[in-house]
Amino acid sequence: xxxxxxxxxxxxxxxxxxxxxxxxxxxxxxxxxxxxxxxxxxxxxxxxxxxxxxxxxxxxxxxxxxxxxxxxxxxxxxxxxxxxxxxxxxxxxxxxxxxxxxxxxxxxxxxxxxxxxxxxxxxxxxxxxxxxxxxxxxx
Amino acid sequence: xxxxxxxxxxxxxxxxxxxxxxxxxxxxxxxxxxxxxxxxxxxxxxxxxxxxxxxxxxxxxxxxxxxxxxxxxxxxxxxxxxxxxxxxxxxxxxxxxxxxxxxxxxxxxxxxxxxxxxxxxxxxxxxxxxxxxxxxxxx
Amino acid sequence: xxxxxxxxxxxxxxxxxxxxxxxxxxxxxxxxxxxxxxxxxxxxxxxxxxxxxxxxxxxxxxxxxxxxxxxxxxxxxxxxxxxxxxxxxxxxxxxxxxxxxxxxxxxxxxxxxxxxxxxxxxxxxxxxxxxxxxxxxxx
Amino acid sequence: xxxxxxxxxxxxxxxxxxxxxxxxxxxxxxxxxxxxxxxxxxxxxxxxxxxxxxxxxxxxxxxxxxxxxxxxxxxxxxxxxxxxxxxxxxxxxxxxxxxxxxxxxxxxxxxxxxxxxxxxxxxxxxxxxxxxxxxxxxx
Numbered sequence: 360x361x362x363x364x365x366x367x368x369x370x371x372x373x374x375x376x377x378x379x380x381x382x383x384x385x386x387x388x389x390x391x392x393x394x395x396x397x398x399x400x401x402x403x404x405x406x407x408x409x410x411x412x413x414x415x416x417x418x419x420x421x422x423x424x425x426x427x428x429x430x431x432x433x434x435x436x437x438x439x440x441x442x443x444x445x446x447x448x449x450x451x452x453x454x455x456x457x458x459x460x461x462x463x464x465x466x467x468x469x470x471x472x473x474x475x476x477x478x479x480x481x482x483x484x485x486x487x488x489x490x491x492x493x494x495x496x497x498x
Numbered sequence: 499x500x501x502x503x504x505x506x507x508x509x510x511x512x513x514x515x516x517x518x519x520x521x522x523x524x525x526x527x528x529x530x531x532x533x534x535x536x537x538x539x540x541x542x543x544x545x546x547x548x549x550x551x552x553x554x555x556x557x558x559x560x561x562x563x564x565x566x567x568x569x570x571x572x573x574x575x576x577x578x579x580x581x582x583x584x585x586x587x588x589x590x591x592x593x594x595x596x597x598x599x600x601x602x603x604x605x606x607x608x609x610x611x612x613x614x615x616x617x618x619x620x621x622x623x624x625x626x627x628x629x630x631x632x633x634x635x636x637x
Numbered sequence: 638x639x640x641x642x643x644x645x646x647x648x649x650x651x652x653x654x655x656x657x658x659x660x661x662x663x664x665x666x667x668x669x670x671x672x673x674x675x676x677x678x679x680x681x682x683x684x685x686x687x688x689x690x691x692x693x694x695x696x697x698x699x700x701x702x703x704x705x706x707x708x709x710x711x712x713x714x715x716x717x718x719x720x721x722x723x724x725x726x727x728x729x730x731x732x733x734x735x736x737x738x739x740x741x742x743x744x745x746x747x748x749x750x751x752x753x754x755x756x757x758x759x760x761x762x763x764x765x766x767x768x769x770x771x772x773x774x775x776x
Numbered sequence: 777x778x779x780x781x782x783x784x785x786x787x788x789x790x791x792x793x794x795x796x797x798x799x800x801x802x803x804x805x806x807x808x809x810x811x812x813x814x815x816x817x818x819x820x821x822x823x824x825x826x827x828x829x830x831x832x833x834x835x836x837x838x839x840x841x842x843x844x845x846x847x848x849x850x851x852x853x854x855x856x857x858x859x860x861x862x863x864x865x866x867x868x869x870x871x872x873x874x875x876x877x878x879x880x881x882x883x884x885x886x887x888x889x890x891x892x893x894x895x896x897x898x899x900x901x902x903x904x905x906x907x908x909x910x911x912x913x914x915x
Contacts, residue, residue, distance in 0.1 A: 373674065373684075374522050374667045378515045378570065379895075384835040384886075385513060385805035389652045392801075396651065396710065406651075407710040418801040423838045428895070431517065432674065432685040469801075478796075478845070512813065512823075513806045518756075523696040523747075524666035528791045531662075535790065535849065545790075546849040557662040560701045567756070571813065571824040608662075617657075617706070652800050656793045656848065663791060709795065 362440045362492050365398035368458055371433045381428040387465045388421055391453045394439035395469070398451070402441075402490050414484060416449055416471040423467035427457075434458040441491050447480065448472060449491060501579045501631050504537035507597055510572045520567040526604045527560055530592045533578035534608070537590070541580075541629050553623060555588055555610040562606035566596075573597040582630050586619065587611060640718045640770050643676035646736055649711045659706040665743045666699055669731045672717035673747070676729070680719075680768050692762060694727055694749040701745035705735075712736040719769050725758065726750060727769060779857045779909050782815035785875055788850045798845040804882045805838055808870045811856035812886070815868070819858075819907050831901060833866055833888040840884035844874075851875040858908050861887060864897065866908060 369390070377383040395416075399406045406416070429435055436458040444450035454466040473483045508529070516522040534555075538545045545555070568574055575597040583589035593605040612622045647668070655661040673694075677684045684694070707713055714736040722728035732744040751761045786807070794800040812833075816823045826833070846852055853875040861867035871883040890900045 370674075372667065373516060373670050374524060376517045377512060378517060378519050379832070379834065380517050383513050384809075384838060385802040388802035388805065389650065392651050396648075405710065407708075410709075415796070417796065417842070419842050421801060421838070421840045421842075425834070425836050425838075430685075431688075432683065509813075511806065512809050518693070518695065523670075523699060524663040527663035527666065528789065531790050535787075544849065546847075549848075554657070556657065556703070558703050560662060560699070560703075562699045564695070564697050564699075569824075570827075571822065651794060652802060654795045655790060656795060656797050658795050661791050 362442045363398060363402045363490065364438060364440045365394070365401045366436060366438045367394060367397045368434060368436050369393065371429050371431055371435065373431050376431045380430050384423070384425065387423050387425070387455070387467065388469075390435075390437060390455060390465075391421075391439075391451070391467065391469055394437045394453045395441070395451050398439045398441055404487070404490055413476050414481070414487065415474045415476065415478070417474055417478065418469050419448070419472050420470040421467065423465060425465050426463040427465075429455075429457065429464045435464060443483070443488060443491050444470060447483065449483070449487070501581045502537060502541045502629065503577060503579045504533070504540045505575060505577045506533060506536045507573060507575050508532065510568050510570055510574065512570050515570045519569050523562070523564065526562050526564070526594070526606065527608075529574075529576060529594060529604075530560075530578075530590070530606065530608055533576045533592045534580070534590050537578045537580055543626070543629055552615050553620070553626065554613045554615065554617075556613055556617065557608050558587070558611050559609040560606065562604060564604050565602040566604075568594075568596065568603045574603060580630050582622065582627060583609060586622065588622070588626070588630060640720045641676060641680045641768065642716060642718045643672070643679045644714060644716045645672060645675045646712060646714050647671065649707050649709055649713065651709050654709045658708050662701070662703065665701050665703070665733070665745065666747075668713075668715060668733060668743075669699075669717075669729070669745065669747055672715045672731045673719070673729050676717045676719055682765070682768055691754050692759070692765065693752045693754065693756075695752055695756065696747050697726070697750050698748040699745065701743060703743050704741040705743075707733075707735065707742045713742060721761065721766060721769050722748060725761065727761070727765070779859045780815060780819045780907065781855060781857045782811070782818045783853060783855045784811060784814045785851060785853050786810065788846050788848055788852065790848050793848045797847050801840070801842065804840050804842070804872070804884065805886075807852075807854060807872060807882075808838075808856075808868070808884065808886055811854045811870045812858070812868050815856045815858055821904070821907055830893050831898070831904065832891045832893065832895075834891055834895065835886050836865070836889050837887040838884065840882060842882050843880040844882075846872075846874065846881045852881055860900065860905060860908050864900065865889060866900070866904070
């Protein structure tokens with residue numbers, strides 16, 4: 360079974376653009392959050408519902424590579440994939456391109472612990488592991 | 499007794515400036531929060547401590563007038579005053595000017611309910627009323 | 638002719654919610670921007686295109702009333718109307734409610750000057766006045 | 777000559793904290809910006825002045841590791857170092873800890889191109905290379 364994958368389209372907000380006329384760097388992490396949230400909804404595990412069930416995915420690491428400009432109102436397309444990373448972490452990979460041209464804007468990943476409400480690491484629930492698919496190379 | 503008043507200096511962050519080269523409009527509300535927080539600390543009621551004691555001041559109304567530009571790294575000076583507004587609300591007034599010239603940047607107010615942790619309105623504690631001073635014209 | 642009106646749906650982002658579990662107050666102004674942008678697109682005057690033609694609408698005043706909570710991933714519906722305000726300003730009014738219940742979240746207005754690229758006030762172009770309709774009570 | 781290093785203290789803003797009671801992940805990148813800006817000011821090259829001279833440092837890569845929680849009003853201490861990375865890039869490393877305890881909050885780096893106003897890569901000016909010191913291992 361392949362990794363879950365999901366694509367969303369959105370427009371760059373005026374509030375996200377800096378004086379160089381392109382999105383401010385931290386905005387990529389906010390977009391990545393939208394990618395994760397919509398992927399989880401698409402595979403039947405809305406994140407708000409996961410949190411209500413006491414399963415949290417706090418971010419422990421982020422990595423972003425900025426590959427091109429994107430200005431106010433540009434329509435972008437973000438593709439997100441998710442997978443277990445080892446036995447205890449979840450990793451999302453995001454790629455953002457211009458919707459019209461496919462020209463690259465930004466890509467990166469976010470790594471997440473699996474915790475309870477108090478922030479204590481827990482064994483990932485079976486339904487989470489099943490939904491995200493086996494880790495590549497795991498046996 | 500007069501209204502409590504407090505002044506802070508800060509610099510405009512790169513992330514706060516939009517493509518017109520001046521701060522994005524919503525940033526004023528984030529600055530106003532800093533003004534409130536530092537005023538409350540100065541009068542001996544740090545807001546984090548108030549929240550731990552179960553007293554919250556959720557924003558119910560904001561008003562902002564934009565009077566001038568402020569670009570990246572400009573040093574600004576914000577003066578905040580606080581007062582009871584009627585018997586159940588707290589009002590903060592903020593004025594932000596360029597530190598070097600006094601030229602106006604933005605001013606406005608925020609109006610706050612007094613609630614418990616669950617969001618239910620409560621009678622303002624006596625220590626809060628005492629610290630903020632009698633409302634102008636109240637008898 | 639009536640005022641132009643436009644409605645959009647969106648979800649509250651995780652990054653927009655504070656420790657009280659509801660959206661942080663300044664976020665309303667970012668949402669309002671989305672309402673303005675989509676209304677202008679809907680009436681055939683995308684704001685990015687207006688700016689390229691040298692017509693800017695810098696915010697000179699904002700007013701927000703907070704009427705109810707909205708948490709992470711709640712689906713909201715924002716209705717925006719626009720009108721000339723006097724002969725030289727544009728005013729947008731926004732109302733945000735829960736999409737499912739119509740329960741009120743936040744409403745307010747933003748007032749805008751009409752300027753050129755350098756920030757100098759200009760006479761509102763005829764196409765702008767025509768698109769926004771006559772001011773109520775103007776003759 | 778060692779790498780330039782600079783330390784700043786700041787408090788977590790209410791607007792930066794999410795519903796888990798700790799800062800939202802993208803905020804780290806905004807803090808990192810403050811670290812860079814203050815380091816450059818400390819070594820006599822304020823970034824606003826660099827931009828006016830036509831030298832820009834757009835972010836091309838960011839990496840963040842989240843090591844601990846930090847709530848509203850917590851006082852944090854950020855240490856920033858800067859160095860050339862190869863002949864054409866600048867790298868900043870940031871470490872953020874609780875000011876009172878030294879307990880770790882977040883650390884990471886940002887990698888920057890050196891460009892002109894239009895975004896075209898330029899040879900780093902001699903004054904920039906001199907200020908940042910020779911790259912480790914460079915001969």
